[in-house]
Amino acid sequence: MPIYKRCNFYHDDGRPRRSSDGSLGCKKYSLGHCRFIHPDEDAWEWSTSSVPPPPSFLHRDDDDDDRPNSPAKRHTSDSRRNSLHSPSSDVYRSLPKGPKRRTSTTRLESPPLSDTINHSRRSRSPAGSASSRDPGPSRRSTDPNRIAPGSGSSRRDEKRPMEPLDPPPPLPPPPSIVTGAKPTTDPTPNKEPPAAEKREVWLERIKLLSESTKSRTEHVKLEAQLLVTRSLMQSIGFANTSEDDKSLITSQISELEEQCKGKKQEFNTMIVKLMETNYWPVLQAPDMSGAEEKYQDLKKVVTELKDVVTKINGDLQLIVTDRNLDRKSGDQGEQAMDGSRRPAKRRRVDDSEEIGVFQDGYTSEEFENIRDSIANLERRLSDVSNDMTQRDADMMDQIIDVVDAKWEDAGPPLSGVDGLGKLQEVQSNLDSDVGALADEIGKLMIREPEITAEIRQLREENAKVREDCASYETRLQQMKEQMERDKKATEALSAALTAHLSRPPSPPSTPTTIPQEYILQILDEPIQDSIRAHIGQLLSRLRTDIETMMRTKNDELYGALWGKLTLTLRAVDAIARKVNQERGIAVP
Numbered sequence: 111m112p113i114y115k116r117c118n119f120y121h122d123d124g125r126p127r128r129s130s131d132g133s134l135g136c137k138k139y140s141l142g143h144c145r146f147i148h149p150d151e152d153a154w155e156w157s158t159s160s161v162p163p164p165p166s167f168l169h170r171d172d173d174d175d176d177r178p179n180s181p182a183k184r185h186t187s188d189s190r191r192n193s194l195h196s197p198s199s200d201v202y203r204s205l206p207k208g209p210k211r212r213t214s215t216t217r218l219e220s221p222p223l224s225d226t227i228n229h230s231r232r233s234r235s236p237a238g239s240a241s242s243r244d245p246g247p248s249r250r251s252t253d254p255n256r257i258a259p260g261s262g263s264s265r266r267d268e269k270r271p272m273e274p275l276d277p278p279p280p281l282p283p284p285p286s287i288v289t290g291a292k293p294t295t296d297p298t299p300n301k302e303p304p305a306a307e308k309r310e311v312w313l314e315r316i317k318l319l320s321e322s323t324k325s326r327t328e329h330v331k332l333e334a335q336l337l338v339t340r341s342l343m344q345s346i347g348f349a350n351t352s353e354d355d356k357s358l359i360t361s362q363i364s365e366l367e368e369q370c371k372g373k374k375q376e377f378n379t380m381i382v383k384l385m386e387t388n389y390w391p392v393l394q395a396p397d398m399s400g401a402e403e404k405y406q407d408l409k410k411v412v413t414e415l416k417d418v419v420t421k422i423n424g425d426l427q428l429i430v431t432d433r434n435l436d437r438k439s440g441d442q443g444e445q446a447m448d449g450s451r452r453p454a455k456r457r458r459v460d461d462s463e464e465i466g467v468f469q470d471g472y473t474s475e476e477f478e479n480i481r482d483s484i485a486n487l488e489r490r491l492s493d494v495s496n497d498m499t500q501r502d503a504d505m506m507d508q509i510i511d512v513v514d515a516k517w518e519d520a521g522p523p524l525s526g527v528d529g530l531g532k533l534q535e536v537q538s539n540l541d542s543d544v545g546a547l548a549d550e551i552g553k554l555m556i557r558e559p560e561i562t563a564e565i566r567q568l569r570e571e572n573a574k575v576r577e578d579c580a581s582y583e584t585r586l587q588q589m590k591e592q593m594e595r596d597k598k599a600t601e602a603l604s605a606a607l608t609a610h611l612s613r614p615p616s617p618p619s620t621p622t623t624i625p626q627e628y629i630l631q632i633l634d635e636p637i638q639d640s641i642r643a644h645i646g647q648l649l650s651r652l653r654t655d656i657e658t659m660m661r662t663k664n665d666e667l668y669g670a671l672w673g674k675l676t677l678t679l680r681a682v683d684a685i686a687r688k689v690n691q692e693r694g695i696a697v698p
Contacts, residue, residue: 114153117146118160124149127162128169145517156337309555315387316548322380323544327537329373334530336366419487422480429477561688568681575678582671589663596656600649607645 119127119136126135138144147157342348343359351359615626 114147114157115160116154116157117144117148118163120149122159124154130167130169132169305558309558311387312555313552315384316551318380318384318387320544320548322377322384324541325373325377325380327541329370329377330537331534332366332370332373334533336363336370338530339363339366419484422484426477426481426484565685565688568685572678572681575674575681578674579671582667586667589660593656593660600652607641 116122117136117139119129121127128134129137136144136146136148139148146160147153339359339362343363348356348359615630
């Protein structure tokens with residue numbers, strides 16, 4: 111994978127681009143702030159092309175032949191760019207990563223790319239391939255907007271003469287996806303395969319990704335060795351070496367070229383396999399019905415709020431207009447009475463029925479409150495807008511600081527042996543990371559049924575524990591009610607006993623009867639002893655039974671309830687750990 115990129119304020123042939131302010135080339139390079147490669151640096155020849163800057167950054171008369179919108183220059187390029195054409199960069203640019211763009215163009219007489227990569231590029235953009243096979247004026251005649259007199263493309267065509275072009279090589283037939291031809295198979299719609307087939311497809315894709323990465327790494331290593339060997343062959347001291355060394359270097363170059371060609375074909379084959387691999391999502395699409403309903407409710411509330419604010423604003427405008435008209439009519443009446451003593455003509459109330467309604471329906475204090483509310487709402491909206499603007503500015507500053515820190519950590523471009531060693535180290539680390547990632551993904555996909563079963567079991571246990579907790583709460587409430595009833599009964603017995611003891615004695619019926627004082631004096635102690643013996647034991651026994659029952663029930667309830675709650679807490683902790691592990695792996 112290429113490491114260094116060229117500065118996009120220069121063409122691939124080294125010509126500077128003209129900026130929108132009229133300056134040529136990169137302005138940051140003179141200040142030492144540009145981190146990209148420039149034409150006067152040694153790494154320019156083997157660095158990759160960058161995306162051209164947006165049209166707003168360039169002068170309108172700038173001759174930008176790197177953009178695909180310039181039909182007169184899609185097949186023309188400098189010989190230097192043709193000589194620097196690298197197969198690895200072509201493969202890198204042909205990978206399906208984002209929207210298609212052209213970073214460099216070559217002459218038609220240069221060696222074409224492999225049929226596999228051309229096939230993949232044409233399959234993604236059949237229109238662009240057809241236009242690239244149609245040279246000369248026929249290409250320019252396809253777009254009537256580009257042949258208008260006085261346009262920038264026509265002026266560039268007049269400045270540069272057309273070069274003779276060789277006929278392009280024959281192309282393989284486009285796939286049925288591009289031509290729109292219907293397959294000969296059964297036209298019934300494809301059904302989504304089961305989870306096992308999805309897992310097999312993704313395992314195959316992960317294996318292909320790992321193998322393609324290894325093949326790509328080996329291909330880049332061979333290209334680097336081939337480049338070093340060729341530079342050694344083109345050096346000044348090569349002429350002074352012996353014939354044996356020359357033949358050894360030549361044979362080594364031939365062997366490296368054959369190995370590069372084989373690795374390139376292997377890599378292209380893997381790319382085609384990856385492109386032909388069917389894609390089925392492992393996880394189901396999330397249910398967005400709840401979010402959609404919330405969004406519609408929020409949209410409805412905002413619309414209603416907007417209507418209310420609009421109505422209040424219209425009412426306030428009518429009130430202000432009515433007040434201004436009253437003041438104006440009063441001023442005119444005073445002037446008329448002062449000048450000619452003629453009263454001013456009264457304004458008809460029927461001309462504006464709404465004004466009368468507002469005057470009769472509302473008071474000035476209510477309108478002032480409404481106006482204050484609207485002013486407060488506008489102030490809060492302004493504060494929110496300012497906060498959002500400040501937050502965006504802070505985010506941009508943080509992003510710029512992080513990017514600058516990354517650039518500073520990266521340091522200046524390495525060259526020679528250090529750069530090659532760094533590249534090999536990065537490639538080895540990437541290979542190991544991809545392998546580890548593939549193993550981890552495979553393990554997760556294999557353990558998916560087990561994890562699903564564990565989650566289902568934990569959910570069932572949680573539901574059972576919740577049911578037990580509900581039953582325990584019901585029993586506890588019943589016991590509390592029984593305690594309240596027992597307490598009330600005890601209080602009633604105590605009150606009855608107190609009333610019975612405090613009741614005065616009845617008068618004697620006849621004088622011959624025994625006085626009550628004597629009877630009470632005789633029976634006082636036996637009655638008290640009897641009451642203490644019976645009722646005291648009864649109350650003591652009742653109290654002991656209640657305390658024993660409460661203590662027993664409390665221990666049983668506490669043990670059962672908290673035992674279940676402990677199990678529930680452990681289950682919740684386990685679920686939380688599983689969820690955190692899944693999130694931690696899915697975010698990167």
